[in-house]
Amino acid sequence: MVKPATTKDDAHALFHSLRSAYSATPTNLKIIDLYVVFAVFTALIQVAYMAIVGSFPFNSFLSGVLSCVGTAVLAVCLRIQVNKENKEFKDLPPERAFADFVLCNLVLHLVIMNFLG
Amino acid sequence: MAVPVDNLTKPTPPSSTLRFAFGNVIAFFILLLIGVLAFSIRLFSVIKYESVIHEFDPYFNYRVTQFLTKNGIYDFWNWFDDRTWYPLGRVIGGTVYPGLTLTAGTIWEVLQSLNIPLSVETVCVFTAPVFSAFAAWATYLLTKEVKGTGAGLTAAVLLAMVPSYISRSVAGSYDNEAVAIFALIFTFYLYIKTLNTGSLFYATLNSIAYFYMVCSWGGYTFIINLIPMHVLLCIVTGRYSSRLYIAYAPLVVLGTLLAALVPVVGFNAVMTSEHFASFLVFIVIHVVALAYYIKGILSPKMFKVAATLVVSVGLVVCCAVVAILLAVVASSPTKGWSGRSLSLLDPTYASKYIPIIASVSEHQPPTWPSYFMDLNVLAFLVPAGIIACFAPLSDASSFVILYLVMSVYFSGVMVRLMLVLAPAACIMSGIALSEAFDVFTRSIKFYISNLSEFLQTDAGDTLPGNNVSPQNEVLKNEKKEDTLKERPSRKNKKKEKENIEKPSVKSKTEKRPLVLPVEASFFALFLTVLLGGFYVVHSVWAAAEAYSAPSIVLTSHSHDGLHVFDDFREAYAWLSHNTEVDDKVASWWDYGYQTTAMANRTVIVDNNTWNNTHIATVGTAMSSPEKAAWEIFNSLDVKYVLVVFGGLVGYPSDDINKFLWMVRIGGGVFPHIKEPDYLRDGQYRIDSQATPTMLNSLMYKLSYFRFVETDGGKGYDRVRRTEIGKKYFKLTHFEEVFTTHHWMVRIYKLKPQKNRIRGKTKKSKSKTSSTTPRSGTVKKNPWH
Numbered sequence: 001m002v003k004p005a006t007t008k009d010d011a012h013a014l015f016h017s018l019r020s021a022y023s024a025t026p027t028n029l030k031i032i033d034l035y036v037v038f039a040v041f042t043a044l045i046q047v048a049y050m051a052i053v054g055s056f057p058f059n060s061f062l063s064g065v066l067s068c069v070g071t072a073v074l075a076v077c078l079r080i081q082v083n084k085e086n087k088e089f090k091d092l093p094p095e096r097a098f099a100d101f102v103l104c105n106l107v108l109h110l111v112i113m114n115f116l117g
Numbered sequence: 118m119a120v121p122v123d124n125l126t127k128p129t130p131p132s133s134t135l136r137f138a139f140g141n142v143i144a145f146f147i148l149l150l151i152g153v154l155a156f157s158i159r160l161f162s163v164i165k166y167e168s169v170i171h172e173f174d175p176y177f178n179y180r181v182t183q184f185l186t187k188n189g190i191y192d193f194w195n196w197f198d199d200r201t202w203y204p205l206g207r208v209i210g211g212t213v214y215p216g217l218t219l220t221a222g223t224i225w226e227v228l229q230s231l232n233i234p235l236s237v238e239t240v241c242v243f244t245a246p247v248f249s250a251f252a253a254w255a256t257y258l259l260t261k262e263v264k265g266t267g268a269g270l271t272a273a274v275l276l277a278m279v280p281s282y283i284s285r286s287v288a289g290s291y292d293n294e295a296v297a298i299f300a301l302i303f304t305f306y307l308y309i310k311t312l313n314t315g316s317l318f319y320a321t322l323n324s325i326a327y328f329y330m331v332c333s334w335g336g337y338t339f340i341i342n343l344i345p346m347h348v349l350l351c352i353v354t355g356r357y358s359s360r361l362y363i364a365y366a367p368l369v370v371l372g373t374l375l376a377a378l379v380p381v382v383g384f385n386a387v388m389t390s391e392h393f394a395s396f397l398v399f400i401v402i403h404v405v406a407l408a409y410y411i412k413g414i415l416s417p418k419m420f421k422v423a424a425t426l427v428v429s430v431g432l433v434v435c436c437a438v439v440a441i442l443l444a445v446v447a448s449s450p451t452k453g454w455s456g457r458s459l460s461l462l463d464p465t466y467a468s469k470y471i472p473i474i475a476s477v478s479e480h481q482p483p484t485w486p487s488y489f490m491d492l493n494v495l496a497f498l499v500p501a502g503i504i505a506c507f508a509p510l511s512d513a514s515s516f517v518i519l520y521l522v523m524s525v526y527f528s529g530v531m532v533r534l535m536l537v538l539a540p541a542a543c544i545m546s547g548i549a550l551s552e553a554f555d556v557f558t559r560s561i562k563f564y565i566s567n568l569s570e571f572l573q574t575d576a577g578d579t580l581p582g583n584n585v586s587p588q589n590e591v592l593k594n595e596k597k598e599d600t601l602k603e604r605p606s607r608k609n610k611k612k613e614k615e616n617i618e619k620p621s622v623k624s625k626t627e628k629r630p631l632v633l634p635v636e637a638s639f640f641a642l643f644l645t646v647l648l649g650g651f652y653v654v655h656s657v658w659a660a661a662e663a664y665s666a667p668s669i670v671l672t673s674h675s676h677d678g679l680h681v682f683d684d685f686r687e688a689y690a691w692l693s694h695n696t697e698v699d700d701k702v703a704s705w706w707d708y709g710y711q712t713t714a715m716a717n718r719t720v721i722v723d724n725n726t727w728n729n730t731h732i733a734t735v736g737t738a739m740s741s742p743e744k745a746a747w748e749i750f751n752s753l754d755v756k757y758v759l760v761v762f763g764g765l766v767g768y769p770s771d772d773i774n775k776f777l778w779m780v781r782i783g784g785g786v787f788p789h790i791k792e793p794d795y796l797r798d799g800q801y802r803i804d805s806q807a808t809p810t811m812l813n814s815l816m817y818k819l820s821y822f823r824f825v826e827t828d829g830g831k832g833y834d835r836v837r838r839t840e841i842g843k844k845y846f847k848l849t850h851f852e853e854v855f856t857t858h859h860w861m862v863r864i865y866k867l868k869p870q871k872n873r874i875r876g877k878t879k880k881s882k883s884k885t886s887s888t889t890p891r892s893g894t895v896k897k898n899p900w901h
Contacts, residue, residue, distance in 0.1 A: 010422045010426070011422075011426065013419065014415075014422050014423050014426065017416065017419045018411070018414075018415065018419075018423075021414035021415060022414065024414075025414075058384060059377070059384075062374075062377060062384075062387065063374070066370055066373065066374050069370055070367070070370040070374070073366045073367055073370055074317070074367060076362070076366070076406075077320075077362070077363045077366070077367060078317075080359040080362065080363060081315070081317070081363075086359060088315060088358065088359065088360065089315065089359075092315075092316075097317070100316060100317035100318045100321075101317060103317075103318065103321060104317050104318075104320065104321045104367060104371075107321050107324070107325070107371065108370070108371060108374070111371065111374045111375055112374070114378060115374060115377060115378055
């Protein structure tokens, strides 16, 4: 009787603390997080579409999903490098991090365009 | 204490930067020399024989490169080859690893545009030595990331000369490994560099280098399984950091995409079990990253709550996903692995199920002496290197240790994979030797500086100065050692540590450096140099004597000088000059590549061995009596049959020695070929004790036809060391058209079917003539 209540309370407390801790992050990081969520959401839509329609041509499906996953991963890397709380990257200028991000995205999309068919 | 120390620090900065610059210049010139060494040690075969392409596989690569340079890249991608595996053909564009041919083709194009007229063959022959120089430089870069410049230079020198790598990259060995080993080391270097710096730029370069590796060699699966293993190891040992995420996650996404771009790999990049490890660890690293992130933003109490919640829910989901995955994987008979990978995991798999893979001599496990032959001194420097890597353990050194352990296991399964062990052994040995040199030279320097300090204090200092100066000298020694140590180990992270170390050294007045007694260190230094000398002598001997044979030209020394056996090229030249362009030649699969490249004739089977049934057809034909073999070859439109025979000169790799594989492979598909029919007491024999099936087989007849004419009636086979069983016989369905000078290659032509069958009367008359007695003089017609 007491246990489920405490678990629910725990869950509520956890949710609230997560929310409050997350709202403390700077806006630029929140924008990157939004981009990551968007990319993953797009990937899920593509997977659902493939489940409905079928996987031919497979290379188009693969390139579409992997481009979404790829930009999500690269955005996470950018977030890691730009985050001021990260002590390992404190002497990396954020412009350099963004330039690397753009370069990697360029390579990724070049490969995607080639593989799209 | 501060004032005298300041006086001492002033003169050191300019001299230390001078030392830096001097050291850098010397390192550059050493690297240049290492490149020249790696190139020139592989030129023995060009000097001893000629600039010719060796062995079997390189001839196929050479033919593909010729096609590429003549017809351009679009025709190359879409090339369907109808001159091999007749009548099936082979899709070259989709079944070949294009890295090597594209590299050589690009080099040729660049040289042509610069108006340097090197032929395609020259470019192909010298590609391997050039890329081994690059591989030595890549080893320097990799080891520098792990331990520092000194270790890097030592490892590069060791790799330039290690016999195992020389064996697959001599001038003329135009095979995939020539560029693939360079790509392997370079990919690993970029991975370690990304891991050390956390820069996304190097992660991109890492993916591109991995793409080059996938283009070059089927062994790329080693990389895509080793790196996830290392990531898992780092996570499990608590070394997770955001740099690890940056090093691994973009590599998986970009790498899978790039691997899927190569036609040979295609969708295998996401569907075969060889790649599943990378996806699994991709998911794991995301879970771990999320866990660390949440741990960072929550308080510890809340984190515990979150952990219990997630674990309870997550376990259920995990079990469901794993169950689905296992069901999918178990439904395929090979559990999703390819035959070659399975034979690596289970060494007995190939001998049970795929005799073709088991028959290749490169796929056998190595013997113990081959480790010493191929690695020499490195074999026992490697454990010292492992210990040196553990002190201190970093991400990079844990990677090198894992690489070494994995490659040792795989080299124990297949002797061909000793090649993958070579760079790991060189890196480890380089680290060990460099650390040893460090200790010895440090001891000697300490002794010399103590000696000079002793002489200085003897030269009449004042008493108060006496107390100060020895301590100053000790401090100066410490600083000297620190600046000395600073040069070989110039990692970005370590600079901070040493800046912290310096003030702590200044605060201490006495610190005991790790040194050995000076006599021991002199002697040990001398012995280490001697060890290096032994290694160099062995490597040069191995390169000159053991690994420089082109195997298309053979030599032997006898009392009357040097004999050269150029029979193979003689036979191929005869074929190309004396047969029609569209004639089909049948031989055992070993000679397919050479026949298409040098004789330019269509073959039935070649070294690609992708179709087991076709090879079994040829094997059955070689094991059958003449008539049945003629039928099989006629159905394949074969005009000429080529056999290799070494009995006259003692060449041991001839077709009679390979005959047991023909029987086994043929018998695996056609059950009327039974191996016990050819064995007497469990052995293959061709002397008088041989079985009649053996003596009637096509291979026996084509090899020993007219053999007794060479030594006056005895027919002594120098390889099998007996006289042959059936000495005088005639061929009924084949005719001999060419035998080379030393009887090593023999070419036969299929006799056409007779127009008129003599001796057979018409059916209407047969009833009346059936009563006529058949005399013994009636010729038995072989076409019935």
